[in-house]
Structures are given as structure tokens and as C-alpha cells.
Amino acid sequence: MTRIFIITILLLANQIAAQEFTRKDSLQGGFSFERMCFDVQRYDLNITINPDERSIVGYNDITFKTVKESKTIQLDLFENMQVDSIVYDHKRLDYKREFGAVFISFEEKLPVDGSDKKLRFYYSGKPVVARNAPWDGGFVFDRDKNGKHWIGVAVQGTGASLWYPVKDSQSDEPNMGASIKVAVPDDLMNVSNGRFIRSEELKNGYTSWLWEVKNPINTYNITVNIGDYVHVHDNHKDLDLDYYVIRGNEEKAKNHFEEVKPMMDCFQSKFGKYPFSDDGYKLIETPYLGMEHQSAVSYGNKYRKGYLGGDTSGTGIGMLFDYIVVHETGHEWFGNSITSRDIADMWIHEGFTTYSETVFVECLYGYDKAMEYINGQKNLVANSRKIIGAYGVNDSGPTDKYYKGSLLLNTLRHVVDNDDKWWKMILKFSENYRHQIIDTETVVAFFNAESGMDLAPIFNQYLNYKDIPVFEIRKNGKAFQYRWKTDLASFKMPVDVIFNKKKIRLIPTTTWKNLNLKVKKSNDIKVLTDQFYIAVRY
Numbered sequence: 001m002t003r004i005f006i007i008t009i010l011l012l013a014n015q016i017a018a019q020e021f022t023r024k025d026s027l028q029g030g031f032s033f034e035r036m037c038f039d040v041q042r043y044d045l046n047i048t049i050n051p052d053e054r055s056i057v058g059y060n061d062i063t064f065k066t067v068k069e070s071k072t073i074q075l076d077l078f079e080n081m082q083v084d085s086i087v088y089d090h091k092r093l094d095y096k097r098e099f100g101a102v103f104i105s106f107e108e109k110l111p112v113d114g115s116d117k118k119l120r121f122y123y124s125g126k127p128v129v130a131r132n133a134p135w136d137g138g139f140v141f142d143r144d145k146n147g148k149h150w151i152g153v154a155v156q157g158t159g160a161s162l163w164y165p166v167k168d169s170q171s172d173e174p175n176m177g178a179s180i181k182v183a184v185p186d187d188l189m190n191v192s193n194g195r196f197i198r199s200e201e202l203k204n205g206y207t208s209w210l211w212e213v214k215n216p217i218n219t220y221n222i223t224v225n226i227g228d229y230v231h232v233h234d235n236h237k238d239l240d241l242d243y244y245v246i247r248g249n250e251e252k253a254k255n256h257f258e259e260v261k262p263m264m265d266c267f268q269s270k271f272g273k274y275p276f277s278d279d280g281y282k283l284i285e286t287p288y289l290g291m292e293h294q295s296a297v298s299y300g301n302k303y304r305k306g307y308l309g310g311d312t313s314g315t316g317i318g319m320l321f322d323y324i325v326v327h328e329t330g331h332e333w334f335g336n337s338i339t340s341r342d343i344a345d346m347w348i349h350e351g352f353t354t355y356s357e358t359v360f361v362e363c364l365y366g367y368d369k370a371m372e373y374i375n376g377q378k379n380l381v382a383n384s385r386k387i388i389g390a391y392g393v394n395d396s397g398p399t400d401k402y403y404k405g406s407l408l409l410n411t412l413r414h415v416v417d418n419d420d421k422w423w424k425m426i427l428k429f430s431e432n433y434r435h436q437i438i439d440t441e442t443v444v445a446f447f448n449a450e451s452g453m454d455l456a457p458i459f460n461q462y463l464n465y466k467d468i469p470v471f472e473i474r475k476n477g478k479a480f481q482y483r484w485k486t487d488l489a490s491f492k493m494p495v496d497v498i499f500n501k502k503k504i505r506l507i508p509t510t511t512w513k514n515l516n517l518k519v520k521k522s523n524d525i526k527v528l529t530d531q532f533y534i535a536v537r538y
Helices: 001-012 021-028 250-271 325-328 345-366 367-380 398-414 419-434 440-451 457-464
Strands: 038-049 054-067 070-076 082-088 094-098 100-110 115-125 136-145 149-154 178-185 190-193 193-202 208-213 225-227 230-235 239-246 280-283 297-299 338-340 436-438 470-476 480-486 495-499 503-506 535-537
Touching: 054 070, 082 094, 094 419, 100 325, 178 190, 190 208, 225 239, 230 250, 250 280, 250 325, 250 419, 297 325, 325 345, 338 345, 345 367, 345 398, 345 440, 367 398, 398 419, 398 436, 419 440, 440 457
Parallel strands: 038 178, 239 280, 280 297, 338 436, 470 535
Antiparallel strands: 038 054, 054 115, 070 100, 082 115, 094 100, 136 149, 149 225, 178 208, 190 225, 193 208, 230 239, 470 480, 495 503
């Protein structure tokens, strides 16, 4: 895949006009009383997948606590999937479907008494098939090089309810984890999140595979991977590394995935201990490019360096590592451990994770290479829409949340202008909000408090407006003046410049200030645009 093609796709995606939101969007992305009156404790999924029919049948046991007294709750399941029955306390419950929402009625109001309640949701059907996973959600039914069934699923943004009944909102994760039990034909294996518990031949041509997740988990991260897999085990500093690869790729995988060890060293030094060590770390070869499924990272980069053998940064530095391994693993800290309440704040997932690529480069190759890499990604930013999506309507915003989000963090690093302080802030952020659900307001408040600076206007400009700050320099009589041109009249951000081979820090506002330097012409001043994601106008 060429860099020009990748850039074209990203820019086109950013240029899509803001859509008109509907009742369906509100039901999927909103925070209705029926959705927020209960807190999910655990999912126990038990299903059979028929590869030939491309069908699913089974049930999900949903354990929850009531946090507000209610007779009705909202779960979710895509309209094309069949609700077979919903059972609570040995009785079938009535329900009403509206688009993907399933409103379940209990005989009496559920009390707020701290007790665990459990319902069993039986369902069946043929799930949506993705056309271009992971960019559109759905199942991928494929064949491996040996002709065996090879199946995966990716549903971020589209919704986990595409294939199983669930409270389909990032605002609630099962506190007590989950189990995933999947029956597949005897000649295949299913690999899901967490630790492998056992397999059982069912004597009907199918074998069930049971996996257990101990940690809270995003619903879109729960996954299945079905294929003729071979298990390759490794260990690095007491962390289990398990690779499930298509038969015949064992040696290739062993060599290629050695990169995981220095990556883990880097990420754990900068972001803290791997967040899911009791669930292990897995890379699972998939028939699509990749996805950050928690403790079960989907890998489809074909054992190549870069992004399918290309470098999205255009610098050559992207060819020093496997993009999918590094990026999707970065999500274990940002997206899986730290999760945004609403996908409108998905920049928290993608901006920090894209920044983790630059962190990895700096760990292995130094600061200069890292700056070259992240600045090469500027060409992937469209600046055509604001990063933050519309709240409450399942809108994750444009793809600028990846690279512009990362460039925002690089800018903040240089605003702070103290690397020791910066890395302590990043580490503390990751550790403070480990296994938590947060929002943009939380991020801004944290970085304000830890930096001792008012960074809110900077976050506001980069996240809520499409244009980046413009640093303007003009001659006014015999003097030179400078200012910021932004959407915010209150915008204020320091910027570093080079004059006479010395670095000087300026504190522009949106009001013209005199430049107290003996400047002959404006371009005698070199603005450090590699450290600050800004435009310059002389």
C-alpha cells in the first residue's frame, strides 16, 4: 500500500461532511436512563459459530447491579440479529426493539440493593460481514493459505452489538471481566481475550474453546479469532507473550515478533506496567490489518515492517518497526486501560496511541529520529474538521484524531519545556487512570494540574476547532511584531524560535507584541515548527 494511497484515503475520510444525526444514532451513542440505570459486572458469552453458514447461535449471561430503580433497561443487538428469548429468574421477559436497542421489561422495578442480578439473552443470526475491516465493522470470513476457514471480527465504532447482545456503550465495562466460550468445527481453534481455560470436544463435529478475562474490558474489544492456529509461547521479564499464527508461519512469527520485547520495555518505562499482565499479552494473526483487542491484539500486517510494507510518515523511519505491532499494542494503555466515556472523545485513544509510535522511535533511535518521524505525519492531517465528534450520537470524529492528536501532545511536551517533567506527567496520567473511563475534561484538568500551566486554551484550539494556530510576524515601522491568529481570542501559548543561533522563548497572545530583538528581516527568526504544530506567516 503506497503512502500516497494512504494519505488520499485519510484526507477523503476527513472531508466527509458532518452527518445529520438520527434517533438511531442517539439510541446507540446516548446515555438514556434505561441504559444508565444499571452497571454491568460481567459478561459470560457462550456461542457456536458455523463458518459455512456464517452464523452465530447462543447466549450471553449478563450480570449487573441496579444503580437507579427501574423496571426497564436497554441492551443492544443489531436489527438483523434475532432475539430468541431473554430470561431472568427463570422467567421469560417481554422486550421491545427499536433499531439496535432492545428495551427489556421486568415484572417489577429492580431495587437498588447492591445485589448482583443476572439475565440470559438468547440470540442467533448471521452477523454483518465487513467489506474493509477494520475500517468498517463486521466479521471477516476468509480462507488461509492452506484452504482452512479463517475468521475474525472488528467492530470499533460500529458497535459490539453487531454480533452479541451487550450494553453497547464505552461508558460501562464489566467490572468483573468476562468469559468467552466459542464452539467451532473440530479442525479449527478459537482464540479470544484473556487466558485460555480449556477446550472440550462436543461430539457433534464442534469443539468449544473457553477464555477468561479478569480485567474490565471495552465491549468492542471482546473478540473471536477462528482458524487453524499454532500457538507460539514466549516470556519477557515475567510477562507471558503468546502468539497464535496460521500454520506454517511459526518460524516467521518467532523472528518477527522479537520486536515485542524492546517495545514492551519502552512502553512500560514511559507508560507504566503492562495493564493486563494477569490476562497475558497475545498477538493473533488475522485476515484483516489489525485491531487493539485487549490482551488479544489482532495482527494482519503480513510480517512486514512499516504499514503493510510502506511508511506512512514518508521519512523512512516507519520502516524500522512493524506499525501494527507497535500501534495496536500502544492501545493497551490508551484505549483499553484508559477509555473515553463517549466515542466523541476517541482522540484520547488514537492521539495518545499514535504518539506512542513516536515514543517507541525515541526509545530505540533517539530524539532527533522521533521528531523527524512525528513531523512526517503532518501530511496525514487534513485540518478540515474539529477532532472531537458530536456527543451522545456514536460519532467518533474525523481521522485527524490520530495524527493531529499526536502532534498536539508533541506540542504540549515542548510547551512544558522540561522532558523530565513531561515523562513523569505521561507516566502519572497512565497510572492514575489505569482501568478507568474518562473524558476530555479529565485530560485537560490533569495536564493543567501536573504542569502548573493553563493549557486549556491549547487543548481547546486543537480539539474543538479545525485550524491550527498561526504565528504571525510583521514589520511595523522600524519594529517587528508578533502574535497568534486563532479562533480563540484568549489563546496563549509559548513558542520557541532561533535567533542568532540561540533558542529564545516567546509568549505570544492574540494581540500584537513588539519583538525586542534586533531583527533586520522577519525570516531572520526561525520558528521551531518541528516542536510546535503551528503555521507561520511572515
